[in-house]
Amino acid sequence: MGKELLLPLFNWMGETPWSKAISESKYAFAIIEVFHLFGIILLLGGASLMALRLMGLTMKEQKISEVGRQLRWYTFAGLATMLVTGLLMTSSIPNKYYHSVPFWWKMGFFWSGVVFHFTLYRKVTRSDNTGYGLAVLTALLAVVLWYTTGAFGRAIGFY
Amino acid sequence: MSFSTSAFMRLYDSIDKFLEAQCIWLANTPGGTYIRESIWEFPTIEGIHVLSIAMSVGMILWFDLRLMGVNMKNRPISEVFRGVYWYMVGGFAAAIISGMLLFWAEADRAYPNIFARIKFLALLFAGLNILYFHLGTQRSQSDWDDSPTPPLRVRIAGFMSITWWIVVISAGRLMAYTF
Numbered sequence: 001m002g003k004e005l006l007l008p009l010f011n012w013m014g015e016t017p018w019s020k021a022i023s024e025s026k027y028a029f030a031i032i033e034v035f036h037l038f039g040i041i042l043l044l045g046g047a048s049l050m051a052l053r054l055m056g057l058t059m060k061e062q063k064i065s066e067v068g069r070q071l072r073w074y075t076f077a078g079l080a081t082m083l084v085t086g087l088l089m090t091s092s093i094p095n096k097y098y099h100s101v102p103f104w105w106k107m108g109f110f111w112s113g114v115v116f117h118f119t120l121y122r123k124v125t126r127s128d129n130t131g132y133g134l135a136v137l138t139a140l141l142a143v144v145l146w147y148t149t150g151a152f153g154r155a156i157g158f159y
Numbered sequence: 160m161s162f163s164t165s166a167f168m169r170l171y172d173s174i175d176k177f178l179e180a181q182c183i184w185l186a187n188t189p190g191g192t193y194i195r196e197s198i199w200e201f202p203t204i205e206g207i208h209v210l211s212i213a214m215s216v217g218m219i220l221w222f223d224l225r226l227m228g229v230n231m232k233n234r235p236i237s238e239v240f241r242g243v244y245w246y247m248v249g250g251f252a253a254a255i256i257s258g259m260l261l262f263w264a265e266a267d268r269a270y271p272n273i274f275a276r277i278k279f280l281a282l283l284f285a286g287l288n289i290l291y292f293h294l295g296t297q298r299s300q301s302d303w304d305d306s307p308t309p310p311l312r313v314r315i316a317g318f319m320s321i322t323w324w325i326v327v328i329s330a331g332r333l334m335a336y337t338f
Contacts, residue, residue, distance in 0.1 A: 030336045034329045037209075041328070044210070045217015052246060059242040062234060070231050071221075150213065151206050158202040 003104060010094040013087075022092035029092055036085040040150055042078025046071040047146050050125055051139035056132070064135070068125030079117070102159055106152035113145035182266035194264035201264065208257040212331075215250030216324050218243040226317030228308035235304045265338065274334035278327055285323035292316045 013019060022028045052058040053067045090097045097103045124130050124138040185191055194201055224230040225239040262269060269275040296316055303309040 030333055034332050037328055037332055038325070040209075041213050041217050041220070044213040045220050048214055048217055048246070049221060049243065058246070059238075061238055062231075074220075074230075147210055150210050154206040154209050155202060 003098070007098070010090075010098045013091040013094040016091055018088060019091040019094070022088060029089065032085050032088050036082060036089065039078045039081030039083075039085060040153075042074050043082060044078075044146055044150065046075035046078060047142045050075075051142045054124065054135040054139035056135075063128050064124075064130070065126055065128050072125070075117075079114070097156070100156050100159065102152045102155035106149055106156065109145055109149040109152060113142075113149055116141055116145055179270055182270040185263060186265060186267040188263075191263045191266065194260060201261075204257050204260050208254060208261060211250045211253035211257060212328065213250075215247050215254055216328065218247035218250060219320065219324065222247075223317040223320045226309060226320075227314045228306075232307035236306075236309065237300065237304050268338045269334065272334050272337060274330045274337055278330035278334055281323050281326035281330060285320065285327060288316065288319050288323060292320075 022032065049058070050067060050071055053060075053062070053064060059067055120138055121142055124135060130138075186195070194204065221230065222236075222240055222243050225232075225234070225236055231239050296312055303313060308314075
């Protein structure tokens with residue numbers, strides 16, 4: 001599987017001062033998770049609207065690059081918030097996450113999403129000369145990658 | 160304790176007892192029990208609930224930021240509204256339906272929960288905010304539809320909307336923690 005290679009990282013996370021602080025506090029984890037949700041809303045909200053524009057389903061009065069420019073920093077802020085709060089939550093109980101199956105699915109979709117976001121998505125949302133086929137493919141990839149990440153994230157709490 | 164206070168308390172108690180009994184009854188109907196005890200239905204409904212909130216609030220956000228004069232300032236407010244409206248409504252409908260199913264399964268535990276009460280109250284205020292905006296503020300929309308920075312009362316409406324949704328989401332998440 002290869003996840004064993006990351007075991008030292010998980011062990012280190014469990015030793016960090018913030019790991020102890022979060023796991024000993026009654027409300028810290030819940031509050032961090034609320035901010036994780038805000039990050040998700042910014043990222044999914046931004047990616048959803050961008051995807052709809054790429055497919056030509058909304059805001060056609062505005063150029064793709066214009067919509068992209070208006071949403072870019074919100075989407076980035078959402079991604080950064082998710083990453084920081086996600087690392088904090090994982091640090092608090094690394095053992096649980098290491099052994100959770102949905103967690104690894106989530107990581108697969110999340111990091112694929114990050115690579116996609118800073119490559120194809122970045123290129124397509126900054127240009128007004130992309131072919132319709134590629135624009136639709138980019139839109140579908142954004143929706144599938146981020147919403148699946150979210151769904152597996154929710155599943156961690158159950159399985 | 161004066162007569163009026165005790166009469167008020169008795170009324171409050173009887174309403175409280177009545178609603179509590181309804182919630183306990185609801186959670187124990189065959190439908191409520193089925194959802195609660197299901198292997199994959201409950202997690203699926205909860206997943207749909209979270210993702211549809213991300214979809215609906217993620218769409219409302221762009222309209223609210225436009226009302227606040229923060230984003231898409233060079234586009235008319237009505238145009239931004241049209242752009243997000245049906246997706247926002249679709250996400251919201253999915254969130255309401257999945258939320259009702261979750262409430263059905265856990266009404267007895269939600270009823271006394273402080274965060275559940277905060278969430279429902281904030282939902283009510285979010286609704287009143289929309290109603291006030293629609294029936295009052297919006298009547299003069301032709302005056303500020305194109306304005307990059309709309310009048311203060313319009314910006315406040317956008318800010319209040321975002322605030323209520325932050326409360327709804329925070330309380331909703333904390334409510335599931337304190338069950």
